[in-house]
Amino acid sequence: EPEVTQTPSHQVTQMGQEVILRCVPISNHLYFYWYRQILGQKVEFLVSFYNNEISEKSEIFDDQFSVERPDGSNFTLKIRSTKLEDSAMYFCAITGLDSYEQYFGPGTRLTVT
């Protein structure tokens, strides 16, 4: 089973600040995904990333959000000018080579105050 870590585990930030959430897969993967889960609500798809570019994105993923893979291993989600409603768990997921199952990292809990 592919492994993926996420940092930080918990981030507290003030409204209007920028945050960068990091995802580090242990081995080579093709597809990367970001999802978010607001407390008590459904998990929501944000974006998928393949071959160093965005493959799909949801309506939630507006200009406030961006993703990149700056060094070929880390996969980051940047949220510019955070809002209170951005408070949520953010999950990174990966698919392995020749597979369709998505394996999730432990998540980053983002709290915007």
Add this chain to the structure above:
Amino acid sequence: AQTVTQSQPEMSVQEAETVTLSCTYDTSESDYYLFWYKQPPSRQMILVIRQEAYKQQNATENRFSVNFQKAAKSFSLKISDSQLGDAAMYFCAFADSNYQLIWGAGTKLIIKP
């Protein structure tokens, strides 16, 4: 648009007994994938079982099995010999050829000792 519905917000079962969690979905696709994920209090998202829509045989993983009814668009999860460690939120999820996951609202499973 694809949707996933979990009609049971909460289920409880006696330890060692069997419980079935319901999931229905709506799609016009013929080729897709279905998943059950478990989310314990740690909020880690753990893949429990997966099913390819083109396979008629129901998937099984140890004590976990599914009842996949493609015509009815139903994908229920059966947990046999329930254990205290099975207590968690269980999410049903759907993925089409884009692989982005569409999620149900979840069912909270309580195990009574």
